[in-house]
Amino acid sequence: MYGNDFPAPDDASGGGLLGEVEAAEAALREAAARARRFGAPTPDADLDAYFADVIEADQKIEPRDWMPEAYRRTLIRQIAQHAHSEIIGMQPEGNWISRAPSLKRKAILLAKVQDEAGHGLYLYAAAETLGISRDELVDLLLSGRQKYSSIFNYPTLTWADVGVIGWLVDGAAIVNQVPLCRCSYGPYARAMIRVCKEESFHQRQGYEILHVLAHGTAEQKAMAQDAVDRWWYPSLAMFGPPDGDSTHSAQSMAWKIKRFSNDELRQRFVDMCVQQAEVLGLTLPDEDLRWNDERGAYDYTQPDYDELMQVIKGNGPCNRQRMEHRRRAHTDGAWVREAAAAYAAKREQQKEKVAA
Numbered sequence: 001m002y003g004n005d006f007p008a009p010d011d012a013s014g015g016g017l018l019g020e021v022e023a024a025e026a027a028l029r030e031a032a033a034r035a036r037r038f039g040a041p042t043p044d045a046d047l048d049a050y051f052a053d054v055i056e057a058d059q060k061i062e063p064r065d066w067m068p069e070a071y072r073r074t075l076i077r078q079i080a081q082h083a084h085s086e087i088i089g090m091q092p093e094g095n096w097i098s099r100a101p102s103l104k105r106k107a108i109l110l111a112k113v114q115d116e117a118g119h120g121l122y123l124y125a126a127a128e129t130l131g132i133s134r135d136e137l138v139d140l141l142l143s144g145r146q147k148y149s150s151i152f153n154y155p156t157l158t159w160a161d162v163g164v165i166g167w168l169v170d171g172a173a174i175v176n177q178v179p180l181c182r183c184s185y186g187p188y189a190r191a192m193i194r195v196c197k198e199e200s201f202h203q204r205q206g207y208e209i210l211h212v213l214a215h216g217t218a219e220q221k222a223m224a225q226d227a228v229d230r231w232w233y234p235s236l237a238m239f240g241p242p243d244g245d246s247t248h249s250a251q252s253m254a255w256k257i258k259r260f261s262n263d264e265l266r267q268r269f270v271d272m273c274v275q276q277a278e279v280l281g282l283t284l285p286d287e288d289l290r291w292n293d294e295r296g297a298y299d300y301t302q303p304d305y306d307e308l309m310q311v312i313k314g315n316g317p318c319n320r321q322r323m324e325h326r327r328r329a330h331t332d333g334a335w336v337r338e339a340a341a342a343y344a345a346k347r348e349q350q351k352e353k354v355a356a
């Protein structure tokens with residue numbers, strides 16, 4: 001129970017999503033302890049076949065291992081996009097730090113936004129193991145050549161939006177990320193374990209904000225409902241285009257980077273949210289949402305994928321503002337990077353002096 005008064009959003013039977021993260025963590029440890037079934041390939045080995053065997057045996061690819069160039073590029077694209085999302089994702093909530101309704105709410109929100117920065121750092125570090133530097137990755141974001149999640153191009157208009165970001169956006173993020181804990185690339189899978197555990201706390205804090213608002217005054221409840229109405233479809237769109245239009249899914253699933261398709265995860269998210277919305281006493285804005293006995297899942301209205309494509313292309317409500325803010329923060333932070341580099345050079349010189 002969360003707060004001893006209502007069930008936690010991820011407290012489903014069978015251990016819920018956090019249970020799955022723990023199982024993935026145990027599997028990672030077990031794989032690390034197990035001797036590698038395939039030693040290093042011999043000089044005349046067929047490297048593609050060797051790689052396929054490692055993937056087939058569900059063993060992890062590590063930075064030292066040979067990997068196809070396309071696998072490496074796909075991972076850089078996805079991990080970098082994920083890292084950028086965490087960093088840009090600090091902005092919509094950061095917008096409310098100075099206006100949080102109490103000191104306690106402010107402290108919690110500060111901690112959450114700092115966690116997002118931490119997630120960005122784990123992910124940039126994971127991407128760097130693939131032979132690209134953090135400077136290059138930041139440059140790719142700032143020049144618009146790499147993307148970040150569509151969801152962070154929507155504005156946070158009221159305090160209830162902070163609750164909804166926790167409940168729906170972090171909720172969607174967890175549903176997407178729990179399977180990534182079993183991704184074939186070791187550093188990404190390991191980063192995901194920690195990220196998912198922290199996201200679970202994020203989701204709970206959002207859920208609790210909404211629970212308080214939904215059980216408060218009529219105005220507070222209306223504010224919570226309005227936020228849910230605005231964020232529901234953009235949250236569904238976070239999972240990406242429908243399977244038929246997903247360019248990367250088939251290959252990423254064959255490589256065991258992705259374990260489920262975009263539509264499978266979207267469905268899982270919808271099924272999870274229906275019961276949670278009932279506990280909150282809020283309505284999901286979809287008149288066609290109903291249980292389908294035959295499918296054993298809820299039927300629901302798809303998000304507007306044309307809108308998703310527009311937002312991805314840079315034409316969402318806040319794209320320009322988010323990028324301007326990030327570029328300014330990067331420029332303003334130049335002196336920190338310079339100071340860190342100067343300090344590192346000085347330490348290096350001192351070490352050389354001692355060694356001489």
Ligand code: BYC
Nearest residue numbers: 082085086089116148149150173238239240246247248249
């Ligand atoms: N937004 O072939 P597809 C967080 C692009 S942070 C933007 O299905 P894929 C949080 C896609 O890149 C959560 N672009 O692609 C942080 C591709 O474009 P290109 C972020 C999208 O990679 C702070 C094209 O559309 N989570 O939770 O197989 C505060 C075709 O798509 C989006 C991650 O990054 C989108 N929504 O599947 C609070 C998770 N969707 O490169 C919370 C890791 C698709 O061909 N990423 N595109 O031009 C993934 O799991 C996968 O990359 C995706 C997309 C499911 C997102």
